[in-house]
Ligand SMILES: Nc1ncnc2c1ncn2[C@@H]1O[C@H](COP(=O)(O)OP(=O)(O)O)[C@@H](O)[C@H]1O
């Protein structure tokens with residue numbers, strides 16, 4: 231197992247800077263996911279790690295070796311591409327062995343490796359087919375097989391599942407995770423799909439405009455996003471973000487929350503000093519849809535749960551629960567409620583807002599207030 | 601009765617007449633376009649006496665291959681009376697190396713311009729493309745001077761060189777446009793797999809290039825075989841290609857005009873390009889429309 235260290239990497243194409251100083255340390259055997267909207271520079275970063283593009287400035291270490299000047303073939307990495315990039319004129323067997331042959335590995339050993347990899351990915355039956363004769367999922371497996379064959383120290387994946395249909399994608403996701411648990415090789419995995427990022431990663435790096443916004447565990451980026459961008463990007467339904475006014479009411483800082491005609495003054499008990507600077511000013515309150523519901527299991531002990539009432543605008547049943555959309559301070563807010571508790575659009579509904587894990591953002595800088 | 605045919609093809613008199621009209625028109629058109637060629641073939645099979653007494657499209661009274669034999673082996677071109685066979689082989693000797701070399705260099709150029717872009721390569725490619733639009737006449741004088749300096753004036757080698765250079769703009773364009781449809785990720789994957797510049801070209805790109813090779817070969821072969829201007833300017837005497845010889849044959853005045861020999865010679869001159877189209881024409885169309893290599 232080998233570590234990967236990216237130190238203050240910059241990359242410009244002509245005059246446009248695509249990566250603006252990226253630093254990430256990947257521990258040996260770690261599964262790091264780079265996630266971000268399309269065009270934010272994820273593939274570029276992966277290409278730099280692979281050595282397929284020249285770094286404008288910065289350093290990349292694989293293990294203890296500075297690899298800035300090392301060619302892709304000598305970096306001991308393997309890459310799986312979005313389009314799979316299988317050699318169209320070669321059979322699957324040859325696709326897998328091509329990299330071994332260029333490295334002059336003895337024939338018998340190559341044969342053994344191909345068999346082992348094919349067995350691991352259950353593609354033994356496909357070895358004598360051409361890529362054109364394979365389905366999307368099979369091509370995906372072959373592409374992984376080609377990467378596995380060389381047992382590199384670092385795997386690079388560039389959106390490997392984005393060309394598969396939804397069902398296959400979920401299956402392959404699980405398989406990649408199992409594979410990582412088995413081989414425990416360091417992986418850098420690029421995706422624009424935050425669910426893929428959440429389910430696969432040991433740590434997630436969320437990128438935007440060539441800058442890493444947050445680098446943390448899936449749980450932390452979900453519960454404690456550093457800014458509004460991360461808050462909006464992570465989560466199958468994004469975090470609710472509502473502009474609120476802070477007022478002093480007796481000893482406690484309170485938030486003014488208006489739903490339709492009614493205004494609720496809700497005390498914030500968590501970390502009382504946090505909001506002292508914000509009295510009589512506006513900031514942005516963030517909370518997940520599951521933090522505003524029809525009820526909570528441990529409701530009685532939690533003194534940060536407050537009751538609201540609001541008119542329901544739209545409902546979206548998802549199966550296990552139903553998303554009820556209301557309006558708070560003129561912003562649309564999603565509430566995750568039990569299907570039985572959901573009211574119809576137009577009706578008024580009682581909701582509980584749990585502020586114990588709510589977070590606050592500065593409305594100008596969009597950074598979390600802490 | 602439940603006759604399914606009634607629903608699919610109602611056989612009324614009107615529909616039948618319509619069909620008849622369409623097919624009749626098509627056959628007429630085919631005949632119209634083929635007519636010149638038919639006249640050529642028929643004339644080449646006639647005797648001179650037949651030609652003198654009959655009219656242009658009359659059926660030969662007797663079929664004879666004499667005109668073909670004369671055209672191939674003994675017709676007089678300028679002062680020599682050895683037919684067009686020498687010039688036919690001249691053209692072959694020009695076309696084979698010129699097509700092969702210009703196609704191979706075009707493939708290599710296209711590979712570099714699509715997959716190994718370097719600083720200024722786009723500009724260089726644009727300049728090269730300009731070559732497609734330079735009229736033949738414009739380069740005659742400078743080319744003649746260049747060939748003179750190289751000591752290749754009036755030689756087959758000189759003519760071959762001219763065709764290679766002139767063809768490069770086209771062959772490069774063909775291959776470059778074909779290779780840009782092949783995903784860059786393929787090249788990246790091969791680089792990570794340890795393959796270098798030539799190995800990637802040889803093992804990955806060339807094996808999937810058949811359609812564009814066919815297009816390129818047909819195009820170049822037709823251009824070079826049919827070329828007249830370069831042939832007439834840059835070669836002389838026994839080194840001339842068949843197009844120039846054909847012109848000289850027709851213009852050589854020894855008494856009466858032997859139309860049957862002229863026609864036979866013209867057909868011989870056109871045969872190779874016709875054959876290429878008949879044999880590989882469908883690959884030509886397929887190659888021009890072939891998109892990216894899926895897989
Ligand atoms: N070879 C290149 N030349 C110029 N611009 C490029 C090149 N490769 C990528 N870019 C630009 O860099 C930005 C990031 O691209 P990319 O890394 O592919 O994004 P992502 O993979 O996150 O979608 C894009 O705006 C893209 O247009």
Ligand SMILES: [Mg+2]
Pocket residue numbers: 272273274389
């Ligand atoms: Mg990308």
